[in-house]
Amino acid sequence: MNNFIFQNPTKLIFGEGQIARLSKELPKDKRILVTFGGGSVKHNGVYDQVVAALSGFDFLEFWGIEPNPKVETLRKAVEVCKRENIGFLLAVGGGSVLDGTKLIAAAAVIEEDAWDLVLHPELLRGNIPFASVMTLPATGSEMNRGCVISNLATGEKYAFYNTYPTFSILDPTTTFSLPTFQRACGLADTFVHVIEQYLTTTGISPLMDRWAEGIFQTIVEIAPKVLSEENDYNTMADFMLSATMGLNGFVGMGVPQDWSTHRIGHEITALCGTTHGQTLVIVLPGVMNELREQKASKIVQMGERVWGITDGTIDERIDRTIAATEEFFRSLGLATRLSELGIGEDVVEAIVARFRERGTLLGEQLNIDYKLVDAILRQRM
Numbered sequence: 001m002n003n004f005i006f007q008n009p010t011k012l013i014f015g016e017g018q019i020a021r022l023s024k025e026l027p028k029d030k031r032i033l034v035t036f037g038g039g040s041v042k043h044n045g046v047y048d049q050v051v052a053a054l055s056g057f058d059f060l061e062f063w064g065i066e067p068n069p070k071v072e073t074l075r076k077a078v079e080v081c082k083r084e085n086i087g088f089l090l091a092v093g094g095g096s097v098l099d100g101t102k103l104i105a106a107a108a109v110i111e112e113d114a115w116d117l118v119l120h121p122e123l124l125r126g127n128i129p130f131a132s133v134m135t136l137p138a139t140g141s142e143m144n145r146g147c148v149i150s151n152l153a154t155g156e157k158y159a160f161y162n163t164y165p166t167f168s169i170l171d172p173t174t175t176f177s178l179p180t181f182q183r184a185c186g187l188a189d190t191f192v193h194v195i196e197q198y199l200t201t202t203g204i205s206p207l208m209d210r211w212a213e214g215i216f217q218t219i220v221e222i223a224p225k226v227l228s229e230e231n232d233y234n235t236m237a238d239f240m241l242s243a244t245m246g247l248n249g250f251v252g253m254g255v256p257q258d259w260s261t262h263r264i265g266h267e268i269t270a271l272c273g274t275t276h277g278q279t280l281v282i283v284l285p286g287v288m289n290e291l292r293e294q295k296a297s298k299i300v301q302m303g304e305r306v307w308g309i310t311d312g313t314i315d316e317r318i319d320r321t322i323a324a325t326e327e328f329f330r331s332l333g334l335a336t337r338l339s340e341l342g343i344g345e346d347v348v349e350a351i352v353a354r355f356r357e358r359g360t361l362l363g364e365q366l367n368i369d370y371k372l373v374d375a376i377l378r379q380r381m
């Protein structure tokens with residue numbers, strides 16, 4: 001196991017009715033900017049609960065942080081923070097609202113442009129403290145330092161690492177209004193977050209392996225009920241907590257990580273606007289297949305423990321594990337081929353050119369170069 005330092009300071013406030021706790025958790029002596037997306041919170045009662053809890057607080061609202069948050073929008077919020085002397089930020093919505101708020105929080109305390117911060121993280125000089133009410137289980141953003149920011153003008157999308165939310169409120173009933181497609185993408189995103197931290201090699205940490213497999217098994221078990229929209233409270237609670245546990249550092253302690261599926265997926269979103277979780281399930285089977293020798297022992301372990309594949313040659317077991325994983329994604333109602341979304345060769349070439357020009361190397365062994373990205377994507381046409 002590799003050396004590591006683990007410290008996750010986010011206070012997790014979980015359960016039905018917990019949005020009311022905002023009145024206890026938010027600072028009374030600071031002006032608060034509450035950030036929102038496009039309005040889902042107005043239809044599902046979340047906005048009303050937040051405003052009720054903020055009674056007596058000094059707060060402003062910022063609306064319009066879009067899915068795959070754009071720096072062009074976030075700059076406007078940075079201006080508001082500077083002009084209005086904002087001392088605390090509260091993100092209310094999905095991962096995009098919180099991700100955008102993480103960048104706002106850091107860009108509001110420096111002179112440089114918010115995009116410069118994304119490109120040059122060494123400009124980070126602290127933050128306006130921030131917290132969240134998370135309404136979409138997927139990103140784990142509620143309990144991690146990451147945010148992923150898009151630039152409309154340049155068509156780029158990059159991860160940026162800031163600090164953790166002070167607290168995050170997760171009320172599973174807020175997920176009851178999620179459309180089926182967002183549920184599917186959230187399940188897929190959670191599954192792939194765990195796989196990025198798992199699918200490297202065996203024999204490093206049985207503990208991390210079992211935790212990761214526990215999340216895979218939970219997601220597979222609850223998926224039909226999550227998608228059915230019957231909104232069983234405990235099912236949606238497990239979905240929410242799985243998403244948080246999938247990317248808050250707990251399953252990644254001391255183990256190598258891959259993240260190539262995400263890096264390639266971000267480029268598909270940057271060029272085509274495709275929803276994040278949807279991009280991942282297209283790319284992942286290609287990564288598994290191209291890296292099948294390097295990752296053989298772990299693919300076989302996953303096949304056995306998650307999909308019950310216990311016989312056949314190593315090659316057969318790998319093939320069946322990849323097929324079972326893709327079949328699971330299809331059972332969520334997601335496309336697993338680029339062509340199904342009308343994405344063609346021109347996009348593949350553009351993505352490969354980007355990796356070539358940047359000289360990026362991906363994967364736990366940093367051996368996925370642009371040629372391998374090309375091979376991965378061509379398999380997924």
Ligand code: NZQ
Nearest residue numbers: 037038039040067068094095096135139141146148177178
């Ligand atoms: O904007 P509103 O109107 O609120 O609607 C949103 C949005 O249209 C809607 N929604 C959210 N909660 C809802 C709801 N609709 C009904 N009921 C609810 N309870 O869902 C749509 C998608 O929301 P979005 O926030 O974009 O989804 P998600 O949470 O999946 O976030 C995706 C973004 O997170 C990044 C992705 O790249 C993408 O930009 N990621 C962030 C990570 C992180 N911070 O660690 C890691 C991930 O790998 C991921 O890359």
Ligand code: ZN
Nearest residue numbers: 139189193262
């Ligand atoms: Zn993700």
